[in-house]
Amino acid sequence: DSDDMTEVINYTKSISAEPNPEYFGAAKEMNVIYIHLESFQNFLMNYKLNGEEVTPFLNSLIKDPNTLYFDNFFHETAQGKTSDAEFMLENSLFGLPQGSAFITKGQNTYQSAPAILKKDGYTSAVFHGNNGTFWNRNEIYKSFGYEHFFDANYYDTTSKEDMAEYGLLDKPFFEQSLEYVKTLPQPFYAKFITVGNHYPYKMNQNLTTIDKADTGDASVDDYFQTARYADEAIEQFIGELQNSGLYDNSMLVFYGDHYGISENHNKAMEQIIGKEITPYESTNLQRVPLIIHVPEMQGGVNHTYGGQIDLLPTLLHLLGIDSQDYVQFGTDILSKEYNDIVPFRNGDYVSPTIYSIDEKFYDATTGLPLVDDNQIQKANEYKKRVENRLHLSDKVVNGDLLRFYTPAGFTKVNPSQYNYNKDVT
Numbered sequence: 001d002s003d004d005m006t007e008v009i010n011y012t013k014s015i016s017a018e019p020n021p022e023y024f025g026a027a028k029e030m031n032v033i034y035i036h037l038e039s040f041q042n043f044l045m046n047y048k049l050n051g052e053e054v055t056p057f058l059n060s061l062i063k064d065p066n067t068l069y070f071d072n073f074f075h076e077t078a079q080g081k082t083s084d085a086e087f088m089l090e091n092s093l094f095g096l097p098q099g100s101a102f103i104t105k106g107q108n109t110y111q112s113a114p115a116i117l118k119k120d121g122y123t124s125a126v127f128h129g130n131n132g133t134f135w136n137r138n139e140i141y142k143s144f145g146y147e148h149f150f151d152a153n154y155y156d157t158t159s160k161e162d163m164a165e166y167g168l169l170d171k172p173f174f175e176q177s178l179e180y181v182k183t184l185p186q187p188f189y190a191k192f193i194t195v196g197n198h199y200p201y202k203m204n205q206n207l208t209t210i211d212k213a214d215t216g217d218a219s220v221d222d223y224f225q226t227a228r229y230a231d232e233a234i235e236q237f238i239g240e241l242q243n244s245g246l247y248d249n250s251m252l253v254f255y256g257d258h259y260g261i262s263e264n265h266n267k268a269m270e271q272i273i274g275k276e277i278t279p280y281e282s283t284n285l286q287r288v289p290l291i292i293h294v295p296e297m298q299g300g301v302n303h304t305y306g307g308q309i310d311l312l313p314t315l316l317h318l319l320g321i322d323s324q325d326y327v328q329f330g331t332d333i334l335s336k337e338y339n340d341i342v343p344f345r346n347g348d349y350v351s352p353t354i355y356s357i358d359e360k361f362y363d364a365t366t367g368l369p370l371v372d373d374n375q376i377q378k379a380n381e382y383k384k385r386v387e388n389r390l391h392l393s394d395k396v397v398n399g400d401l402l403r404f405y406t407p408a409g410f411t412k413v414n415p416s417q418y419n420y421n422k423d424v425t
């Protein structure tokens, strides 16, 4: 009830962090272009397969002086996979421990990014070459306040060669998206969800430009080909954004949604990374890239430990928008007050000093079990904090608590106002 809401607001206010003046407003009034990197793990970045870079474009992008690259950024998804990642980045609320909030909580009240940005004049749109019903997107996007959803109906999907298992392949997807992007009034907040690099990573060999790996485990071996394809598709799209002039007034955010190679493939992955995959190393593999490009922003490699829950407050601050009145369970990664304990959905966590995995604590740098009593005490404190954070977020989602609180200046979303059918828009 509303008492619970008061507890939650007190909590989220207590974890909200002052913006870093060096970055606050660095992307003020710019378009936001999110690029969802399907199943993309961070080990792919700068990885060389048989001496050849797998993702040469993204590797060059992270060296751009206006790019921030976070190399200790973790996915925090559970069974909801892609939808959990989206849920976090739109709301800074955790996905649920079981199932997908996208499916079970589609009718909740949300204060999501599209609705927050609306009062600053932003149009919002999602682009995705799969059916709109997948993950219940066509319903929950309305609750998030998305004005446009360009799903498979908006794309030409008649050529078999252009299709992946979950929709239109990334190259035709981005190509065909362009005409729609250009129609959006600026500034816009847009998200492009790719599908080419999705398990089981099978691809028409005529479209590949890198050899498979040779571990003997097909999904691991093929993963490099679909990742390379995604890299090329993104390179082409960025080129088009440059040609159209959008690149110069847009903030680009790339994030990996969740792991692509599950623990079932550890044997093959050991050959790829050249290390035994212990629970500690398996946790290290849960890193996904976070890459933010903003024209004229001071870039660099940022080693802060962060997770998907932190994306929204980080983004709002880069846009020069205050986030403290919103109920958000992450904090701005760029803030000097940022608290670098990264919760996983099951109550485990990582931090620069301690990893907590499956009721065991490890030294974050050596991977050895913690033995020092003070360290263990600290680890237990962190664990309590993580559990409390998850618990309060679940309270909000399960109790639909945002019904009871509307931040100052925020206009409540009216989902029935949106219709994503092609002929209507």
Ligand code: GP9
Residues within 6 Å of the ligand: 080, 081, 082, 083, 130, 134, 166, 193, 195, 198
């Ligand atoms: C499908 C896509 C895949 O539309 O987003 O979702 P996933 O299987 O990765 O959760």
Ligand code: MN
Residues within 6 Å of the ligand: 038, 039, 081, 082, 257, 258
């Ligand atoms: Mn996914």
